[in-house]
Amino acid sequence: MxxxxxxxxxxxxxxxxxxxxxxxxxxxxxxxxxxxxxxxxxxxxxxxxxxxxxxxxxxIRGAYNKISSLTPEQSKKGVVCASAGNHAQGVALSCKLLEIEGTIYMPAPTPNQKVEQVKMFGGDFIEIKLVGDTFDDANHAAMQECDQLHKTFIHPFNDxxxxxxxxxxxxxxxxxxxxxxxxxxxxxxxxxxxxxxxxxxxxxxxxxxxxxxxxxxxxxxxxxxxxxxxxxxxxxxxxxxxxxxxxxxxxxxxxxxxxxxxxxxxxxxxxxxxxxxxxxxxxxxxxxxxxxxxxxxxxxxxxxxxxxxxxxxxxxxxxxxxxxxxKERALLYANLKHYFIVKFPQRAGALKEFVVDILGENDDITYFQYAKKTNRENGSAVVGIQLKTADDLEPLISKMKEHNFYGDYLNDKPDLFQFLV
Missing domain, CATH: 3.40.50.1100 (Rossmann fold)
Structure with missing residues (x-):
């Protein structure tokens, strides 16, 4: 409908x-x-x-109100939901308090901590089934059980x-x-x-x-x-x-x-x-x-x-x-965490020069990974740098370019960022 x-x-x-x-x-x-x-x-x-x-x-408010409204026949057949989060916990506790059997479908990658929380709230009145890689997989399996066994589906919001x-x-x-x-x-x-x-x-x-x-x-x-x-x-x-x-x-x-x-x-x-x-x-x-x-x-x-x-x-x-x-997302949003491809000359002292002459007094290297080993004149590394203030970014980039260390800036290249960091 x-x-x-x-x-x-x-x-x-x-x-x-x-x-x-x-x-x-x-x-x-x-x-x-x-x-x-x-x-x-x-x-x-x-x-x-x-x-x-x-x-x-x-x-818990919506889950308990819904499950409380079931007819005796519906209650006897039991309920089903699909959730890897708060809705699952609300349904689990409601099932335990109302003594109604419930089946909770969760994606297989759901963190064990979340699975254990649901078990704790539901006790012997719930069964957890880990199905598929995504919520959609778990939800599809939950709907199938409802159709086959005529159980009541407890929707997280559209009810x-x-x-x-x-x-x-x-x-x-x-x-x-x-x-x-x-x-x-x-x-x-x-x-x-x-x-x-x-x-x-x-x-x-x-x-x-x-x-x-x-x-x-x-x-x-x-x-x-x-x-x-x-x-x-x-x-x-x-x-x-x-x-x-x-x-x-x-x-x-x-x-x-x-x-x-x-x-x-x-x-x-x-x-x-x-x-x-x-x-x-x-x-x-x-x-x-x-x-x-x-x-x-x-x-x-x-x-x-x-x-x-x-x-x-x-x-x-x-x-x-x-x-x-x-923490990482908060720093990126505040423009305090920045990732670069840095070109390091293949000579002794290059890294020391970068730290001493390029980085500001309050700048901190938080990530460092050579992209690949090389015998060429310059070797590239992915470097993550945390700044004290967002205003420190432009001076940092200017010094990197002036001393020929600058390769690329990754924060505004999401595809490359995800691949390299």
Missing amino acids: NKENVTYFPSIDNIKVAADTIKKVSAVTPLSPSLRYSNHFNANVLLKREDLQQVRSYK EKVIEGQATIGLEILEQSTEPIDYVFIAVGGGGLAAGLSTVFKQLSPNTKIIGVEPEGAPSMSVSIKNNRNTELDQIEKFVDGAAVKRVGDLTFSICKENLHDMITVPEGKACQTILELYNKDAIVVEPAGALSISALDLYTEEIKGKNVVCVVSGSNNDITRTSEI
Whole structure:
């Protein structure tokens, strides 16, 4: 059934029923003032801390509300989902609490840490099946099982009960806020959270502007709203895995295109900067998708001055093994990390000359790899250099060219960069 032209909007009554249903499992998360961001943006910035849920994301709300709504016959047959992230944990815990058997399909390369988390939350009530190399492979297998065994598929976002469960965050924000809210910034992946929350504000606080935020490499909702039809992207950057989908839900699209004040995108590197800032300055751990809403504030600096602003911190399931990549992306975004092909004269002292005469006092070599051994006059190496400030780049390149060390600059050549670094 094509739902692209549906007119479903969750009712406040149904959202209140969802709030009553999920209170058994979902915490009323804090709406915490952020002194640092408030001072920086000259606004009253509040963080809705969904990262503090038991499963460390808001996904428990929609999953539990959906699975709770099943008929006895549906419950007996069991449920199926496909996810390598937060949705899997929400479904797993819901199955355990409701004593319903669930099968969770995950791609075979899923990190063991994520698999173990899902096992922990689901216990004996879930079975994990690692299938295929990608999410699409796992999702296809999950749908096959549903068709063959007549089980209920628990969609991560394109489902009325899921949307209504996520919408309860909107009710909580309005109950917790002592003043009218001018802006709410919210991460958008498939759109379930944005669809639900925006509907609450549309009906109960219509002057509040809801700003949807996507990663720059996966702008599926932005493109769909621009095209005025749900549009599947050919390729996406999957780094912000909690908010990177090729196609948003038909239900969520129809709601978001009517309710959202704006859809904006944030570079993945900017989200990485926010992750590091929150950890180092506020002792808050967030995943890349959880950093999107805060990362977007820079794009609304003038509009939010003197305003009451809420950023939904959607989750904190960040894999520690990604820390080095997060740091790298943050430095690249800040123009502090640069990669070059450097031509070294094949003579003694050439490397020392490069370090002493070419590099600035605060420059640091963080990567060094000869491209190939050579007997020619010059030998090339790929060199990564971290600068103190972005302004140090031009003087560095000038000195490299002046002393005939400069071969090429790799940061703005993504294909070559991926191949060599």
